[in-house]
Each structure stands twice: as C-alpha cells, then as structure tokens.
Amino acid sequence: MESVVTLWFVTAADPAGVIAAEPKADRGYGRKFLAQLNPAWPITPIGEFPLNRSAQASAGEYYVAGFPGVTIVQTVLHDSPALSDLNPRLLDSVPAAEVFAFAVDPESGYGGIAHWRGGVLKRSLCAERTRTYEDVGLPAPFEAPFWAGERAESVGGISLPFEPIELVAEAQRAWLGVDVSPEGPDIHVVAYAVDGRPAPRVPEGPRRRDAASRRPAAPLSSGYDDYEDAPSGPPERAHWADRSLSAARRTGVAAARGLRAARTWVQEKIRHSDRG
Known part of the structure; x- marks a missing residue:
C-alpha cells in the first residue's frame, strides 16, 4: 500500500504560533536532514513552496521544513499502513517531545493518524471506510462526533461511521492547532528528490522571451537588462x-x-x- 505521510516533530509550546509567522524554510536544513537519514541518497532540491497550497509529495521525494521547535517532513510510504510500524529511522530522525503523523491515500480513502509523546505511542488509528488496519489507544475528544456518525452518512454493515481522510484533517487542527488547508497560513517547505533525478531547469519567463525576440541582432546600445524594455x-x-x-x-x-x-x-x- 502507498500513502503520503506528513510528520510533525514538535518541541515548541505553541506550534500554531510558529506557523502563523510564516517563516521561510531553510534549504540547507533539509539537505542536512536527508543526508543524516540516508548518506547514500543523491539529494536534489526540486522546489520551494507552501505545503498547504501544492500537490503532495510523490515517490522518491521529501518535503522538509525546519522551524524553531517544529520540523515538518512529508514523503511517500510503501510499507505497512499501520503507522505504529513506521520506520524507526524516520520516526526518530528529529529529537522531539511529541511526534504527530498524518497519512492519506485519496484513491482508496485511507486515512491514518498517530501521536507519540516521549517516544511512546499514545494513539493510532489507520483505516479505510470498510477496513481498519490499526486502532491503538483511547479516542481523542475531537474524534467523538466522527464515531457518533455526525460527520458522514451511514453506509451500513461494518463500515466506519465516518471518512478516515476527514478525520485526518480534524486531527491536524486539534493536535497542532494549525489550519493546514489552503485557507490557512503558508507552511513553507523545500522539496527534494532522492532518486537521482537532475535538478529541474528554470523555464524562461514570458518577459525574457519577449525581450529576446525584440532585441536587434546588432544593438546600438547594450545597457539594458533582458527583462526591461529599452526606453523610447x-x-x-x-x-x-x-x-x-x-x-x-x-x-x-x-x-x-x-x-x-x-x-x-x-x-x-x-x-x-x-x-x-
């Protein structure tokens, strides 16, 4: 099974306050993080953008951001859908008082949430509407309306009374205090590839192309930038x-x-x- 997991390593007392300031992600931090995670990886930066306003990470990619007291890592999991089986190397990659994991697979409807405190798993629920892979610990208060069937129509049988992916979104708001939807503050990350692909080429902007097409073969004056039109x-x-x-x-x-x-x-x- 393949799903996208987003890990939050938190030591800050107010992670929402950290994100609300919309700090910029440090490219060097992500490169160092990945080099420590697996020194054999070829690391290629492939972009910088807000996590909550972009497509999710694909196979062979890591989105990383390191802020004061908050580290965010998003990547693709290919192993067990049970978050308690998360690779310890990834789970322990950043020292943190609390670790939160949120996993989704929109194609299957899979959603998973997990919370570790002091290295101890406190809660993990990983499921599709008709199949539960893991249910560890006591339900958190924000889960109550979901289990009560207040957030989705009943489909009968052994199906869960809610959509697991919708529970993931609620867990992020409840545990982190952060609105991770496109309406929330920008969560800046740097994206890297670790599968050996080359760095993406920067496409020419329309202004550069237009200026190049207007430029004479033997200009009379050469004091103008490519992005600017020559004065009249x-x-x-x-x-x-x-x-x-x-x-x-x-x-x-x-x-x-x-x-x-x-x-x-x-x-x-x-x-x-x-x-x-």
Whole structure:
C-alpha cells in the first residue's frame, strides 16, 4: 500500500504560533536532514513552496521544513499502513517531545493518524471506510462526533461511521492547532528528490522571451537588462551623432560668415589703395 505521510516533530509550546509567522524554510536544513537519514541518497532540491497550497509529495521525494521547535517532513510510504510500524529511522530522525503523523491515500480513502509523546505511542488509528488496519489507544475528544456518525452518512454493515481522510484533517487542527488547508497560513517547505533525478531547469519567463525576440541582432546600445524594455526615443549613439552633425553645421555657418567678412575687408583695402 502507498500513502503520503506528513510528520510533525514538535518541541515548541505553541506550534500554531510558529506557523502563523510564516517563516521561510531553510534549504540547507533539509539537505542536512536527508543526508543524516540516508548518506547514500543523491539529494536534489526540486522546489520551494507552501505545503498547504501544492500537490503532495510523490515517490522518491521529501518535503522538509525546519522551524524553531517544529520540523515538518512529508514523503511517500510503501510499507505497512499501520503507522505504529513506521520506520524507526524516520520516526526518530528529529529529537522531539511529541511526534504527530498524518497519512492519506485519496484513491482508496485511507486515512491514518498517530501521536507519540516521549517516544511512546499514545494513539493510532489507520483505516479505510470498510477496513481498519490499526486502532491503538483511547479516542481523542475531537474524534467523538466522527464515531457518533455526525460527520458522514451511514453506509451500513461494518463500515466506519465516518471518512478516515476527514478525520485526518480534524486531527491536524486539534493536535497542532494549525489550519493546514489552503485557507490557512503558508507552511513553507523545500522539496527534494532522492532518486537521482537532475535538478529541474528554470523555464524562461514570458518577459525574457519577449525581450529576446525584440532585441536587434546588432544593438546600438547594450545597457539594458533582458527583462526591461529599452526606453523610447533615439539610442544613445544616434543622439550623439545628431549633436555632432548640428555642431558641424554651426561650424560651417560660422566659417562662411568669416570668409565673407575677409573678402569684404580685402575689397575695401583695394579700393582705398586705388584712391591713393
């Protein structure tokens, strides 16, 4: 069975307050976390985005965020659907007073919740609507309306009176105090691949492509960024050429005036010499 699990390692007294500040995830933290989890993995950063506004992690991927007192890790599980069987290496990867796990598989309707305190499993419920894989510990108060059939229509038989995936969403709000829906605060994570894939290429933005298509083969001026349009009006060199031409014209006019004045002076001198 394959499901997406999100682990919260919590030592902060108020994890909701930490998330409400919308801190940025540190790329270096996630790389170090994965290197310690399995030194043989090839680690490739593949993106940065809000966990609660993106698609869930796929096989070979880890979404990681390390904040003061809160570490979040999302990945894909391929082993037992019982969260009590979670790989100890992953479960103990971050020292924490409390660890919460939330697992879902939308295709099968599977949902799982688990809570460890001081390394001891306090509660785990992992099930599909018609099959329960694990039910450990006492139900938490937020579970009461689900067991009472107040959150879903009854389908009869041995089916649970609720949808396990809906219980997962409620458990996150109750245990963490955090709204992990798209309406909640951004939960920033860095995504990594550990299956050897290359880093994704950054696509060209439309402004860069448009600017490149407008750029002449031999530009008159090269002082503009690719993302900016060149300012309107004549290029710089054309501007100076216009000024030089104007200056030459002014110089020519002045020279012609000087030549006419000299010719007049010579003619006057000749006339005065004839009179003498």
